[in-house]
Amino acid sequence: MPAYARRRAYARLVLRITDARTGEPVDATPARRGLTRVQAHTRGSDPTHLRVLLVADLLVRALELGGTPVWALLTGEGRQAELRAAGAALGVRPFEDGGDTGAGLGEAQVLHVVGEGGATPDGVRVAVAPVLWEAPGAPGDADPAALRMALLARPRSATLRIGPATLDEAGATLDRWRRAVADWAGRPSRPVPDPVRADLRTAWEDDLDTAGVLGVLRAVETDPDLADGARFETYAYADRLLGLDLTRDLGAPA
Template sequence: MLRIADARTGRLVEIPSAHRHLLRICVHLPVIDNGIGAVHLRVLLLGDVLARTAELRGLQALTVLTAPDLPQEQVQALDRVMAVLGIHPPATVRAHDPSESPSAAADVHVLAHGADQQASVGGVRIDVGQVATAPPEEGGPGSPDAVAPEGTDPLAVRMMLLGHAYRTPVMVTGAALVEARRTLRNWRQLVADWAQEPSRPIPADLLRQAHAALADNLGYPAVLDTLRSVERDAAWRGTRTCRPVPSSRRSPTLTASSGWTSRARSATSTRRHHDLGRLPTPRRAAARQIRLA
């Protein structure tokens, strides 16, 4: 069951309705004035996470992107942004008049907070929180359009935005980007280390936790928290002295022969998407799970 809070009522709604296996998603892009900014990235990213979560639940997701009539250079820039952030391209792109309320038929409408929409429009409404950027003197990128300045790992931007519940406003700071890059660097190093060990299935309890969090109003911050706990376990395990432990005293969460290492492998979530094809099959599966988040 996939449940989403309708922004108009605050109630959790099961989507899609019973006996249907197709989820229709309409992502409404805000007006683009001076380039693609952080709020545009966040709206696109939320639509992508919703579609991936639906597919995890065995549903088929059909995403339609509605946007103002854009010049060709902005269309190309939009394509590049979606590609570097690992966002699946929509099935259809439609132009709409910004002065008109969105009216595309969909099970879920994804909009930036504050966007106009008539109450009569069907489907669940998801309001995505606004994104602000700290000024340069406070360590921020300085403008919404510079949320991913040149040289910034795009997946660090993705991770930073996904670290907050989708309705929560986000302040982009230099410190937040640095922390996201540090976490990604650590996770990639762990993945490289685990690549030297035998592959094992992802532990069922971790999969259940991640799937349950995503199905409950897209709780992807909880999925990232799970990965951070795996990282902490890995760091603690690395500080232990290499002293044999009698088999009768071994904990299944501390021994390499147990599922511990495969639990940690779920941290492959933020490896670059073009690296996934080079991972052994179980790790590739783990990476796909967390690419949702």
């Protein structure tokens, strides 16, 4: 049965995120409509802190997709230029320097994204588990798109081991999907089916479950009852969160 066959109710979904201080889920969107600050806290440019920056980027994307204005900040120490460059290669959009934010701009909500055990000021603490790098060479030597795909494939609360096989599998899946999306783009357009859209949104609104989003895309890829035009629109829609550049090969020679 396709992952999206559960047909959840889609009305008024709200992004909920686990606060590491309490272990309880909280609304990432403020009760009163207003600015949300997403602040990434890093202590270097290693793979774990690159994952912290990526999770912050995903939070910004998810909030903006829900219509929430966001102020994205990076506060860190040690090799910040390297971290920003590695993040840019991964498709992370620019974050402002959060070194001296003070009281901010009267934001209605503050979400602090930090590695496990990291301390933050008051506000919701979004903890990110470590990355154990087991691939040859430095992370900067890996294909950035494959690395982003690998980082998205596991819940942020789970320690992630990245070795050669992990990167190869992620790269192969990404290549296959990009070719498929380019092919589907040439078929008659169809809207994203309502149950598929509901499952995509339910996954990312549930503690930013990118692994669940990828699972829906795998089901869509092989469902014989879906038109190719609907597959294309589904992948393009999900990529607004995932940032995998799935439509990159549109118009490229076969």
